[in-house]
Amino acid sequence: MxxxxxxxxxxxxxxxxxxxxxxxxxxxxxxxxxxxxxxxxxxxxxxxxxxxxxxxxxxxxxxxxxxxxxxxxxxxxxxxxxxxxxxxxxxxxxxxxxxxxxxxxxxxxxxxxxxxxxxxxxxxxxxxxxxxxxxxxxxxxxxxxxxxxxxxxxxxxxxxxxxxxxxxxxxxxxxxxxxxxxxxxxxxxxxxxxxxxxxxxxxxxxxxxxxxxxxxxxxxxxxxxxxxxxxxxxxxxxxxxxxxxxxxxxxxxxxxGLVWRQETTDKQEFLTALEKLRQQINHLDDEILQLISNRMAVAEKIGTYKKENNITILQPNRWSEIIDRGVAKGAKLGLTEDFIHKYLDAIHLESINRQNRVMNG
CATH class of the missing domain: 3.20.20.70 (Aldolase class I)
Known part of the structure; x- marks a missing residue:
């Protein structure tokens, strides 16, 4: 090729x-x-x-x-x-x-x-x-x-x-x-x-x-x-x-022993099936993003309560609880521990940034 x-x-x-x-x-x-x-x-x-x-x-x-x-x-x-x-x-x-x-x-x-x-x-x-x-x-x-x-x-x-x-x-x-x-x-x-x-x-x-x-x-x-x-x-x-x-x-x-693959094909059956699955992915991604947005709105409310009560943003015990819970739940759903850690790290960082803006913005 x-x-x-x-x-x-x-x-x-x-x-x-x-x-x-x-x-x-x-x-x-x-x-x-x-x-x-x-x-x-x-x-x-x-x-x-x-x-x-x-x-x-x-x-x-x-x-x-x-x-x-x-x-x-x-x-x-x-x-x-x-x-x-x-x-x-x-x-x-x-x-x-x-x-x-x-x-x-x-x-x-x-x-x-x-x-x-x-x-x-x-x-x-x-x-x-x-x-x-x-x-x-x-x-x-x-x-x-x-x-x-x-x-x-x-x-x-x-x-x-x-x-x-x-x-x-x-x-x-x-x-x-x-x-x-x-x-x-x-x-x-x-x-x-x-x-x-x-x-x-x-x-x-x-x-x-x-x-x-x-x-x-x-x-x-x-x-x-x-x-x-x-x-x-x-x-x-x-x-x-x-x-x-x-x-x-x-x-x-x-x-x-290697299998070299091609990027695409002109087989219509494959292309039709792939397009249907990709549309499912798009819909699921939209739902995931909406749920994450909802989660961040809750994190901002928590930031407001922390500000009013002079509480630190980072709560180590709560963060450890989230990780342990996420890893356990992810394992039951077939998700790797490495993925769960990366996902939760990204979510946690965005939550911290949101709460920081509420408390100090």
Whole structure:
């Protein structure tokens, strides 16, 4: 299935194919490791583009921070041997310059760079006058405006072929994955930029190989355009991110197990049934919003009584009671505890704001 992106120039098809599969080692470690990984990936016939980390921004000093520029000839050789395009992460103007010198086909901006507008601008300035596709990963923190800002800076540099990579977000309390998916954020980016390719990086979201397939399928079901998955000839002994990498052959098996879905169909029976169900959703949403409005009116009355009696807005015991009651009731109705907490948090915050306006407005 072909996808047309308004930011993509006709002569640059590299990030417009759907599905687009990008794979390669987290880090280029040695020439032999880089070449063998890439050639084995190419032999699977499943991969459209090769990747390898040349410079590795790490959380703490002392960790392996990439082989550096001397790894670019290895990746260039892999490109020549396989015929597949190559992509590399860049964070500075010098990185851009070096990649262009070794015919890198696509650049990507990593999460630790996207979070810093000064760094993104440096990369953007280095790209002026260059015709090369650029992928932009979400920033580490869940901030859509930073992600949008990165897109805008690169676009203003004259880059026409831009794509997005969702790799999850750092989030306090997240224990299930290495980075919390927060699927609503890439979904919102897709709503804002509907024709811009959106790729999922389940390797960095999951942080371990046993969840790669389920995360990949989830992104596909949300109409993502492709995947970036890390692969290594000897994952357990990789110099970085060993737990989340898979062999090229295992990657092929994983990809074979995925179901790629289409956004819509021309089957009239499906379209008619879907429209009826969507109308039911619309009516239910109207009723829910009306009930929430009624609830807020009651919260304002409570605010009036609190003001008259000089009582604080926040009542911790009452809030705990609401949560416990909501979780218990939600479980009986088939609603997850996570959803109930998010729903009640939003309701509670709006109630506090309403009462604050009554008491102090």
């Amino acid at each position: 072909e996808q047309t992106a308004p930011v993509a120039a006709a002569e640059q098809p590299l990030i417009r194919k759907k599905p687009l599969i990008i794979s390669g080692p987290c880090s280029a470690e040695t020439e032999q490791q880089t070449i063998e990984t890439c050639t084995r990936l190419a032999a699977t016939g499943k991969v459209d583009m090769l990747r390898a980390g040349i410079w590795k921004p790490r959380t703490k000093p002392g960790l392996f921070e990439g082989i550096g520029t001397k790894g670019l000839p290895w990746l260039k050789k892999a490109k020549d041997l396989t015929g597949l395009p190559i992509t590399v992460e860049v964070a500075t103007a010098k990185h851009v310059e070096d990649c262009l010198a070794f015919d890198v086909d696509v650049l990507w901006i990593g999460a630790r760079t996207t979070v810093n507008p000064f760094s993104v601008q440096e990369v953007a300035d280095a790209l002026r006058g260059v015709d090369i596709p650029v992928l932009i990963k979400n920033p580490i923190n869940p901030d859509l405006e930073l992600w949008m800002g990165g897109v805008e800076r690169i676009a203003k540099a004259g880059i026409k072929n831009i794509g997005l990579i969702h790799r999850g977000f750092s989030n306090y309390g997240n224990t299930e994955y290495r980075n919390a998916p927060m699927w609503h954020l890439p979904i919102e980016m897709k709503r804002r930029l509907p024709d811009m390719p959106l790729i999922c990086d389940p390797s960095h979201i999951g942080g371990r190989r046993d969840v790669l397939q389920s995360l990949a399928q989830k992104s596909i079901d949300l109409d993502f355009d492709g995947l970036m998955i890390e692969s290594h000839i000897d994952p357990d002994n990789a110099w970085s991110d060993a737990k989340q990498q898979v062999t090229p052959e295992r990657l092929a098996e994983l990809l074979d």
